[in-house]
Each structure stands twice: as structure tokens, then as C-alpha cells.
Amino acid sequence: MLAPMAELSHRALRELIERFSRRRTPGKAAPEYFSEMISVPALLSGGPFEKWYLDGEPCPERLVYQLLGAGERSLAAAAALLDRRHCLGIDVNMGCAAPAITKTGAGVRLMEDIDKAGRIIAALRRVTKKRLSAKLRLGPSPSRQRLYGPAAPDAEIPGAGFEYLLKFCRRLESQGVDFITLHPRFAGEKFKRRARWDYVKALRKELSIPVAGNGDITDPGVMEKRAREGPVMIGRLAVKAPWVFGPPHTRPLPRNQKFLEETALTFLDLLALYQPPEFHLSRARRFFRYYCDNFTWAEYVRNKINREKTLQGMGRVIQEYCKSISGEEAL
Numbered sequence: 627m628l629a630p631m632a633e634l635s636h637r638a639l640r641e642l643i644e645r646f647s648r649r650r651t652p653g654k655a656a657p658e659y660f661s662e663m664i665s666v667p668a669l670l671s672g673g674p675f676e677k678w679y680l681d682g683e684p685c686p687e688r689l690v691y692q693l694l695g696a697g698e699r700s701l702a703a704a705a706a707l708l709d710r711r712h713c714l715g716i717d718v719n720m721g722c723a724a725p726a727i728t729k730t731g732a733g734v735r736l737m738e739d740i741d742k743a744g745r746i747i748a749a750l751r752r753v754t755k756k757r758l759s760a761k762l763r764l765g766p767s768p769s770r771q772r773l774y775g776p777a778a779p780d781a782e783i784p785g786a787g788f789e790y791l792l793k794f795c796r797r798l799e800s801q802g803v804d805f806i807t808l809h810p811r812f813a814g815e816k817f818k819r820r821a822r823w824d825y826v827k828a829l830r831k832e833l834s835i836p837v838a839g840n841g842d843i844t845d846p847g848v849m850e851k852r853a854r855e856g857p858v859m860i861g862r863l864a865v866k867a868p869w870v871f872g873p874p875h876t877r878p879l880p881r882n883q884k885f886l887e888e889t890a891l892t893f894l895d896l897l898a899l900y901q902p903p904e905f906h907l908s909r910a911r912r913f914f915r916y917y918c919d920n921f922t923w924a925e926y927v928r929n930k931i932n933r934e935k936t937l938q939g940m941g942r943v944i945q946e947y948c949k950s951i952s953g954e955e956a957l
């Protein structure tokens with residue numbers, strides 16, 4: 627599954643991934659795509675850009691819309707709107723820890739109150755029969771308690787251990803959630819600390835619904851290993867290497883300059899086609915933030931791209947860089 631990522635998990639990226647994944651081995655499951663988070667207030671008030679967030683192509687039957695909101699009524703109203711669209715499912719963001727989001731009571735703040743989170747799932751369940759899911763972190767606060775280990779001094783703090791996570795998930799399960807994605811980090815942890823996959827494994831054992839794991843899948847080998855254990859969701863790697871959704875022999879990193887250049891230019895074309903002009907620069911910069919890691923001189927290319935004011939200019943930076951490197955490779 628492609629992870630929900632603000633300014634990244636839009637139609638242009640899905641179109642790019644589909645080009646690789648169409649070459650997948652026959653009989654192998656096609657990827658599912660989570661949308662970037664959709665703000666409930668903006669959706670309900672018919673914001674000017676909502677049609678772009680709601681564009682479910684190129685494969686709406688495999689698209690899951692992710693909602694970001696804080697109130698059960700408004701979330702249910704938004705879910706009722708989405709229920710009328712062609713899509714696979716509706717997901718509730720219970721994991722975003724960005725301060726701008728948590729101060730509104732949304733994202734991981736929903737993990738602080740088990741009763742409220744349960745009411746939200748129950749309210750959504752009443753308005754939709756689509757697949758209903760929630761994307762979580764380990765909880766609102768980091769824990770010194772070891773998994774199943776002896777109680778630590780902060781064990782009583784809500785959200786401070788596996789027991790709390792399990793209780794939280796069981797409540798969502800009892801209210802009708804169909805599956806859960808766990809990004810096993812606590813609210814305050816950015817990407818510095820490693821994702822704790824032990825928690826994903828432990829949760830899978832305890833729940834009767836599927837649990838997808840997400841976090842730190844940094845190369846195709848890790849992806850394949852994790853995928854043998856259960857469903858996986860891929861975030862930043864999907865941007866750096868969208869071809870990992872293709873058949874196994876096409877997945878490896880790194881790739882040659884020609885391939886990297888063509889993929890980048892294809893993405894820029896898709897962005898121009900499927901996102902509004904107001905989004906072009908921010909979305910392209912966000913994409914190259916991760917994609918440039920494929921290049922030996924990643925920081926140099928990224929800086930040059932960030933200085934450009936048009937998609938065409940960004941394309942030229944990529945072409946010139948790849949040409950100079952191919953020249954060096956030939957020497």
C-alpha cells in the first residue's frame with residue numbers, strides 16, 4: 627500500500643506508480659493507494675481545491691481516502707460524502723503529530739481518548755459500508771515500559787505502553803473498524819528513532835482484524851521481508867523509488883542515470899497534467915526532497931531544483947545533471 631502523505635499521495639504519484647506496477651507478475655495483488663489527508667472542515671465547506679484532493683484516478687477501486695478531523699459529527703458527515711464516491715475505503719488519521727494538526731485536536735490527539743475514538747469509528751460505521759480503517763501511532767506519549775515487560779514509572783500515563791495501544795485498538799475493532807495501520811512510533815518521535823516493528827507483530831497476534839505495518843521500509847529487500855509477515859504500507863521509499871511497486875526483478879536501487887532522468891521527467895509531466903498550477907512547485911519540491919536521494923550529488927541537485935520557479939526549469943536541472951554524470955560514467 628502507498629502511505630497517505632500530504633502533498634505527495636496524489637494522482638500524479640499514483641499514475642507514476644501504476645506505470646511500474648502494471649508490469650507486475652500476473653496474479654500478484656495490485657497496490658492500494660491511500661490519499662493524502664483530506665481536511666474535514668475544508669471538505670465540508672467545499673474548499674476551492676477539494677476536487678483535486680478527491681480525484682481518485684487512475685484506479686479508484688483501489689483508493690482509500692484519508693480523513694483528518696477532530697469531531698465525530700463532522701468526520702461522519704465527511705465520510706457520508708466520500709461514501710458516495712467510487713473508492714475502496716475510508717481511513718481516519720489518528721497518527722499525524724504535526725503541531726498545526728494536533729492543536730486542532732485531530733491526528734494523534736484522537737489516541738488520547740479511547741471513548742471518543744470509539745465513538746468516531748461507530749459514527750463512521752453507521753454512514754458507510756466501505757472498508758473502514760484507522761492509521762495509528764503507538765500512542766500519544768513515549769513509554770519507558772518494555773513490550774510486555776515490567777511496569778515502568780510512567781505506566782499509568784494514558785498512551786504509555788502496549789496495553790494502552792491494545793485497549794485502544796480493541797475498542798476500534800469492537801466499533802466496526804475493518805483494519806488498522808500501525809506506524810510504530812510515539813507522537814513526539816520524528817523519524818530519528820527507529821520504527822518498533824515488535825509492536826506491529828504483537829498487535830497482529832492480538833487482534834482479529836488485519837494490521838498493516840508502516841515505517842522505515844527503506845529498500846526493496848526490507849519491503850519483501852516485511853511483506854512476508856503481513857500487509858505493509860510504504861511512504862518515503864515509494865517517492866524515492868516508485869518502481870518498487872513493480873515485479874521483483876525491477877525493484878532494486880540504485881538505477882542508472884537515464885532511467886532516473888526519464889522517471890523524474892515523467893513525474894513532472896504527470897504533475898502538470900493532474901495537479902492545479904497552484905500546487906506544482908510545492909508538490910515537485912516535496913517529491914524531489916526524497917527522489918534526489920537516488921543521485922550521487924543529492925544535495926546539490928535538490929538545492930538547484932528548489933531554486934527553480936517552474937516545472938520546466940526543474941526538468942532542465944535534472945537533464946543537465948544526468949547528462950553530466952553520464953559523461954563521467956562513460957569516461
Ligand SMILES: Cc1cc2nc3c(=O)[nH]c(=O)nc-3n(C[C@H](O)[C@H](O)[C@H](O)COP(=O)(O)O)c2cc1C
Nearest residue numbers: 629630631632662663761809841842843860861862
Ligand atoms: C511528507 C510526508 C507527509 C505525510 N503525510 C501524512 C498524512 O497525510 N497522513 C498520514 O497518516 N501520515 C502521513 N505521513 C506519515 C506516513 O504516512 C508514514 O506513516 C511515515 O512516513 C512512515 O513511513 P515511511 O518510513 O515508509 O515513510 C506523512 C509522511 C511524510 C514524510
